[in-house]
Amino acid sequence: MLLSLTLVDCGCQRNAEGRLAMTYASDSSLNEQSATAYGDLKKKSKISNNSKWTKINQRVGQRVIAAATALYPDESKGFKWEVTLFDEPNTVNAFCMPGGKIGIYTGILKVCQNEAALAAVMGHEVSHALLKHSNERVTQSQLSSVVLKLGEVALDHSETSELTKTLAMAVGGYGLQLGFMLPYSRTHESEADNMGLKMMAHAGYDPKEAPNLWRRMKMGSDSKVPGFLSTHPSHDKRIQDLEAMQPNVSPIYAKSSKFGLGESL
Numbered sequence: 001m002l003l004s005l006t007l008v009d010c011g012c013q014r015n016a017e018g019r020l021a022m023t024y025a026s027d028s029s030l031n032e033q034s035a036t037a038y039g040d041l042k043k044k045s046k047i048s049n050n051s052k053w054t055k056i057n058q059r060v061g062q063r064v065i066a067a068a069t070a071l072y073p074d075e076s077k078g079f080k081w082e083v084t085l086f087d088e089p090n091t092v093n094a095f096c097m098p099g100g101k102i103g104i105y106t107g108i109l110k111v112c113q114n115e116a117a118l119a120a121v122m123g124h125e126v127s128h129a130l131l132k133h134s135n136e137r138v139t140q141s142q143l144s145s146v147v148l149k150l151g152e153v154a155l156d157h158s159e160t161s162e163l164t165k166t167l168a169m170a171v172g173g174y175g176l177q178l179g180f181m182l183p184y185s186r187t188h189e190s191e192a193d194n195m196g197l198k199m200m201a202h203a204g205y206d207p208k209e210a211p212n213l214w215r216r217m218k219m220g221s222d223s224k225v226p227g228f229l230s231t232h233p234s235h236d237k238r239i240q241d242l243e244a245m246q247p248n249v250s251p252i253y254a255k256s257s258k259f260g261l262g263e264s265l
Helices: 027-044 051-071 106-112 115-130 133-156 162-202 209-219 235-254
Strands: 007-014 020-025 082-086 094-097 101-105
Touching: 027 082, 027 094, 027 101, 027 133, 051 082, 051 115, 051 162, 094 115, 101 106, 101 115, 106 115, 106 209, 115 133, 115 162, 115 209, 133 162, 162 209, 162 235, 209 235
Parallel strands: 082 101
Antiparallel strands: 007 020, 094 101
């Protein structure tokens, strides 16, 4: 999906997870374009007509959204929330666009198996939106393009051979990807896991189900991508981190209305 960007003055501030984040793009512009893209997606895609799954999807969505607005009122300000269940049984995926447009694919429900795991998925995806990770990625892409363009201009004014110039630009792009883009992606995933676990617990779902979800994800995964080249933490690392986060979210869950694992999917 291509986004036409409205760039604003450099926004460098700490996000809800305490990390200093840099965002150039206009939040309102990204939210508007996301809403348009979401509307187009709903028109072109098949929406699930499974009444049980749709009811559960909406129920979990409303509870997670309520947790998001309660825990992160500033970050969720201006969001126009919406939850849609797309009928794609072979797609094990979910998303939350900037501005609160949530999409769940039916293929992920067989891995979730219960409401609590679905809440873990939604909490994770909503966290990406609240933490403005899409805005950061857009900013990184824009800055990378500028750096590469400057390098191209510099090489054009040197006596370097055409072959050397081509190789330098290729290596430069690869270096930017490894040294700038991918580490941020792994950071984003870890941040979303941590924040999502808090929302899941506040919504009343047992946070201990989150690592169980990823154990099931691991069983169904055939990914052999090395950890240092992956934009996501390995399944084992993610499970380990989610287990380590449990003491931090237990007090949140203790104060919530308890739904436990919820209804089975």
